[in-house]
Amino acid sequence: MVIYREEYRLYNFGPHHPFSPVRLEMLTSLLQALGVWKAPLSPPEATREEVLTVHSERLVKRVEAASRGELFPDLEHYGLGTGDTPVFPGMDRAARILVGGTLEGARRILAGEKRVLQLGGGLHHAQYDRASGFCVYNDLSVAIRHLTGAGLRVAYLDMDVHHGDGVQWIHYEEGEVLTLSLHESGRYLFPGTGHVHEIGRGAGLGKKLNLPLEPFTEDESYLEVFEALVPWALQAFRPDVLVVQAGADAHFLDPLADLLLTTRAYERLFRLILEYAEAYAGGRVLFTLGGGYSLDGTVRVWALLYHIFHGLPLPERLPEGWLRAWEARLGKPLTPTLHDPEGAYPEIPRREEIAKRNRLTLERLTELLAPHLLH
Amino acid sequence: MLVKDVMKSPVLTVGPETTLEDAYRFLLEKGIRHLPVVEGERLVGIITDRDIRLATSHLNPQGPCPTCAPVAEVMTRGVVTAHPLDPVEEAARLMRERKIGCLPVLEDGRLVGIVTGIDLLDALLRLTGVTEPSGRLEVRLPDRPGELARLTGFLAGRGVNIHSLLSYPEEEEAVRAVVRVKTMETHLLAEALRREGFQVLWPPKKPW
Numbered sequence: 364m365v366i367y368r369e370e371y372r373l374y375n376f377g378p379h380h381p382f383s384p385v386r387l388e389m390l391t392s393l394l395q396a397l398g399v400w401k402a403p404l405s406p407p408e409a410t411r412e413e414v415l416t417v418h419s420e421r422l423v424k425r426v427e428a429a430s431r432g433e434l435f436p437d438l439e440h441y442g443l444g445t446g447d448t449p450v451f452p453g454m455d456r457a458a459r460i461l462v463g464g465t466l467e468g469a470r471r472i473l474a475g476e477k478r479v480l481q482l483g484g485g486l487h488h489a490q491y492d493r494a495s496g497f498c499v500y501n502d503l504s505v506a507i508r509h510l511t512g513a514g515l516r517v518a519y520l521d522m523d524v525h526h527g528d529g530v531q532w533i534h535y536e537e538g539e540v541l542t543l544s545l546h547e548s549g550r551y552l553f554p555g556t557g558h559v560h561e562i563g564r565g566a567g568l569g570k571k572l573n574l575p576l577e578p579f580t581e582d583e584s585y586l587e588v589f590e591a592l593v594p595w596a597l598q599a600f601r602p603d604v605l606v607v608q609a610g611a612d613a614h615f616l617d618p619l620a621d622l623l624l625t626t627r628a629y630e631r632l633f634r635l636i637l638e639y640a641e642a643y644a645g646g647r648v649l650f651t652l653g654g655g656y657s658l659d660g661t662v663r664v665w666a667l668l669y670h671i672f673h674g675l676p677l678p679e680r681l682p683e684g685w686l687r688a689w690e691a692r693l694g695k696p697l698t699p700t701l702h703d704p705e706g707a708y709p710e711i712p713r714r715e716e717i718a719k720r721n722r723l724t725l726e727r728l729t730e731l732l733a734p735h736l737l738h
Numbered sequence: 739m740l741v742k743d744v745m746k747s748p749v750l751t752v753g754p755e756t757t758l759e760d761a762y763r764f765l766l767e768k769g770i771r772h773l774p775v776v777e778g779e780r781l782v783g784i785i786t787d788r789d790i791r792l793a794t795s796h797l798n799p800q801g802p803c804p805t806c807a808p809v810a811e812v813m814t815r816g817v818v819t820a821h822p823l824d825p826v827e828e829a830a831r832l833m834r835e836r837k838i839g840c841l842p843v844l845e846d847g848r849l850v851g852i853v854t855g856i857d858l859l860d861a862l863l864r865l866t867g868v869t870e871p872s873g874r875l876e877v878r879l880p881d882r883p884g885e886l887a888r889l890t891g892f893l894a895g896r897g898v899n900i901h902s903l904l905s906y907p908e909e910e911e912a913v914r915a916v917v918r919v920k921t922m923e924t925h926l927l928a929e930a931l932r933r934e935g936f937q938v939l940w941p942p943k944k945p946w
Contacts, residue, residue: 381923381926439899445897445899445920445921446897446899446921446923447920447921447922496871496922497922551873551874551940551941552873552941553872553921553922554871554872554873555868555872555873555874555918556871578942615946616946618926619922619923619924619925619926621941621942707946708946709945709946
């Protein structure tokens with residue numbers, strides 16, 4: 364089941380902001396041009412009360428006021444009105460619509476649906492008391508809390524290139540939520556957290572996993588650690604459902620970060636996740652989108668996700684008409700195939716060293732977590 | 739950042755007549771390593787878990803008896819102290835030079851707090867800004883007046899908030915500035931800085 368509505372595109376920080384609604388417009392028009400688009404389920408927007416299940420009243424009040432053009436003087440303290448997360452008219456409703464989509468996904472899972480693809484959301488940086496990094500409300504956490512409220516154990520897998528800090532902190536002390544984030548090391552990249560030693564607290568101890576990867580990590584190394592870590596953790600945790608933030612910004616074309624995944628890795632990752640869901644989570648999986656700031660790379664990664672999600676054969680070339688129209692609109696050439704061409708970027712001389720360091724990080728993580736997770 | 743911003747208070751203390759065994763048990767119970775020794779209001783010494791272990795080690799059979807010897811027999815006198823308004827870097831330098839693990843903090847002769855190496859590590863974390871969601875830029879600046887101002891002015895002009903700014907001298911008349919900025923878009927910032935003629939070391943320029 365696919366969840367989407369046109370109003371997702373109201374979540375718009377302006378024409379020069381990287382978290383652009385053009386991504387969704389481009390994706391849905393590509394899927395239509397490919398003839399695979401089926402009418403999605405249109406979700407209701409989340410209510411204020413639903414948002415308040417994971418956010419503070421203080422934050423919500425400020426977002427609502429900013430939506431009406433009333434600016435609290437302490438907005439910055441709440442991560443609002445910043446370069447990353449500027450305020451705009453109607454932002455409260457726009458953010459609640461995205462939350463509504465992911466929450467509807469959770470409801471559908473509870474109603475017996477196995478696989479849900481929410482074509483939006485994934486706002487994993489938003490924290491209890493603070494908007495952050497393009498994220499106003501945390502749709503993932505609202506959905507996760509809805510699922511745990513119904514008695515389910517939830518494994519959250521974050522593929523975004525940035526650490527899933529908001530989701531991690533919101534559920535940091537919860538034993539029924541496993542969070543697992545693979546991301547570029549926070550030594551340089553926003554938000555700076557996501558160290559191996561952030562492993563949860565109280566009942567959540569040992570249920571929060573972070574695998575920070577070296578800048579310039581490529582397909583092979585990423586897949587190696589992913590395939591070692593994810594099934595291991597899922598098997599130990601035995602979730603009832605898998606929630607996946609499928610950010611596409613670990614792609615090599617992404618302008619904000621430094622991992623070097625190609626569409627080949629993404630294809631493999633999406634297939635693996637569906638396999639893992641079958642093997643360890645009763646087949647139940649809820650995907651959301653997330654970061655992804657190269658239009659060219661992001662749209663192809665998510666088109667891949669859509670095809671694999673539905674078990675469709677992968678097209679090789681993208682439709683000519685669609686390419687011409689978007690190249691004209693964006694004023695630059697686009698990759699004409701669904702997959703990246705071979706040798707799309709120059710060889711990385713430190714490849715071996717990078718793979719070795721990632722292996723070492725994985726070792727440290729599993730050593731640290733094993734006593735908590737395996738019992 | 740001042741000593742009063744990082745020190746722990748109130749301070750756990752013992753009297754000079756406490757036995758070594760009781761003092762050691764107290765340290766273990768509280769999970770601490772340093773105990774200022776006070777007589778009334780007056781700081782008269784300091785004793786650490788290490789002092790007690792060394793004094794009572796079986797390698798030191800002539801040493802004091804743990805159950806009857808008082809703290810006063812083993813404690814260090816003439817304690818090196820700090821003032822709440824000392825800058826943290828001064829406290830750090832003092833501890834480094836004297837090779838000691840803590841500084842009791844005195845105000846008007848009264849013990850008001852204690853700073854340990856761990857508190858200084860916390861201070862370092864805060865100074866580097868890693869406790870806030872942020873990205874990191876490293877820029878090499880010529881070592882001359884106005885360069886840092888040019889950098890921060892540029893960031894201000896782009897509406898980017900700076901969480902922390904560290905700079906340290908490098909060889910060849912250059913200064914390395916490490917800036918934690920509240921933005922996801924460090925790459926775009928780096929590109930813009932390069933266009934302005936800044937030498938940005940991180941994030942790197944991508945060749946594709």
